[in-house]
Amino acid sequence: MTAASVVVEDARSDDDSPGVEIDPVRWQRLAAACLGTERAVGELTLTFIDEVEIAELNLEHMGIDGATDVLSFPMDDTPIAGVPTLLGDIVISPAVAERQFADHAGTLDDELALLVVHGVLHVLGHDHAEVDEAATMRSRELALLEAHHWAGPAPSGFRHLHAD
Known part of the structure; x- marks a missing residue:
């Protein structure tokens, strides 16, 4: 395997944030571009899930009660020659992103x-x-966003950290 590949799935229920449109190809391209820049080789799964499901995963894996915006599950397995490397899984809740973007990244797209x-x-x-x-x-987030999301400097309203 000479490149990274990204599988994207929208696994949200029909009633979860019907106003949040997800373009799977766009987010697949962004993740793949980031993996390429970071010289990662392997397969990554990116799944958009509803708020209830991410809250369940947050409690199960992080011991934190309540919904979060993103969870990552890296694979700890040692790569085996000739076998595609599974880099891990990322799950994102668009509903949480929609609720927090104004006090965080500035726009839903940037969030x-x-x-x-x-x-x-x-x-x-x-x-x-x-x-x-x-x-x-x-620093890496900003560099990757500038290279692959904005194709230039971050907009003035962008913040990495949530406003208090």
């Missing part, structure tokens, strides 16, 4: 892009638990 990039970086091993890790991760 979804940030969540895709954030998830990709987590799958590739980045973290933000420590101050230095967070600075490195935010």
Whole structure:
């Protein structure tokens, strides 16, 4: 395998945020471009799920009660020669993104892009638990968004962190 591939699925129920349109090809291209820039090789799954399901996953895997915007599940397996590498899974809740974008990334489009990039970086091993890790991760997020989402500098209203 010489490149990264991304499988995208919209697994939301019909009644979850009917106003949030998801363009699977667009988010697939963004994730694949980020993987390419980061020189990752393998397969990634990007799934858009409803708020109830992401809350269940958040409780089950993170021990946190309530919905979140994005969860990443990196694969810890050692690559095997000749077998496609599974990089991991990213799940995003468009409903949560829709609710928080104004106080975060500025627009719903930028919020979804940030969540895709954030998830990709987590799958590739980045973290933000420590101050230095967070600075490195935010720097990579911004660079990837500028290269593959905006094709230029970040808009003035963009923020990595939620407004308090």
